[in-house]
Amino acid sequence: MDVITKSHIYGETRCWIYSVEWQKRGLPHAHILIWLKDKIHPTEIDSVISAEIPNPDQDPGLFEIITKNMIHGPCGPLNPNSPCMKDRKCTKKYPREFIQERYFTADNAEERAANPPNTTLTAFFLLCQQDAFARTLLYPEVPKYYTWNTSRKVFCKRKQGAAVPGGDVRASDALGRVYTVHPNNDECYYLRLLLHTVRGPTSFTDLKTSLRNLWGSMSTAWSA
Numbered sequence: 001m002d003v004i005t006k007s008h009i010y011g012e013t014r015c016w017i018y019s020v021e022w023q024k025r026g027l028p029h030a031h032i033l034i035w036l037k038d039k040i041h042p043t044e045i046d047s048v049i050s051a052e053i054p055n056p057d058q059d060p061g062l063f064e065i066i067t068k069n070m071i072h073g074p075c076g077p078l079n080p081n082s083p084c085m086k087d088r089k090c091t092k093k094y095p096r097e098f099i100q101e102r103y104f105t106a107d108n109a110e111e112r113a114a115n116p117p118n119t120t121l122t123a124f125f126l127l128c129q130q131d132a133f134a135r136t137l138l139y140p141e142v143p144k145y146y147t148w149n150t151s152r153k154v155f156c157k158r159k160q161g162a163a164v165p166g167g168d169v170r171a172s173d174a175l176g177r178v179y180t181v182h183p184n185n186d187e188c189y190y191l192r193l194l195l196h197t198v199r200g201p202t203s204f205t206d207l208k209t210s211l212r213n214l215w216g217s218m219s220t221a222w223s224a
Contacts, residue, residue, distance in 0.1 A: 004034060010048050012037040118153040121195075127155045128200045133167050135200030140176040145169045190218035197222075 005013045018032040056063040075082035075090045127134045146155040161170035181189045201207045208221040215221040
């Protein structure tokens with residue numbers, strides 16, 4: 001943190017916060033959020049963020065650290081016994097196609113808006129449309145009875161756990177957590193409140209429907 005906050009490698013800092021985490025696949029790492037006195041503009045991002053391999057002659061120590069610890073593989077035909085391999089394929093989908101840059105145009109922005117990605121929330125809506133038991137649940141209660149299939153983007157009934165009387169589902173001790181939202185982000189904040197209150201919603205429209213009225217926003221639906 002001293003390199004960032006005292007040496008000012010990104011510029012003078014106003015404040016900062018960080019959280020250290022321990023995960024299965026590696027040693028402790030930190031999520032760091034900093035506020036700069038002078039904001040960085042999108043055109044300047046490449047000057048402060050990069051994924052380049054350091055020059056081994058100029059910085060041999062950093063070169064060794066990055067090439068040893070921060071590069072995936074080798075896997076595939078070069079190392080079929082790598083832990084990431086399953087059915088002769090890399091489960092992390094390497095090697096990946098190199099992408100020089102990502103950008104939005106008027107055309108692909110419209111396409112992305114018209115075809116938004118499936119999320120756990122939209123999958124919950126679909127589950128409630130198809131599953132009578134799911135319609136009795138609040139969104140945070142779903143992980144207790146269903147598991148998330150990452151590749152298919154759907155919830156599946158648990159196969160292990162205690163049988164639920166009168167249903168064909170099983171219950172576990174799993175807990176669900178919904179992301180916290182600051183009240184200033186009012187629509188997302190009230191969406192979160194509704195997800196903790198409304199059982200079995202089938203869509204965003206359903207969430208905004210109260211007393212047989214469709215309200216114009218999540219906040220007005222909550223107030224109703």
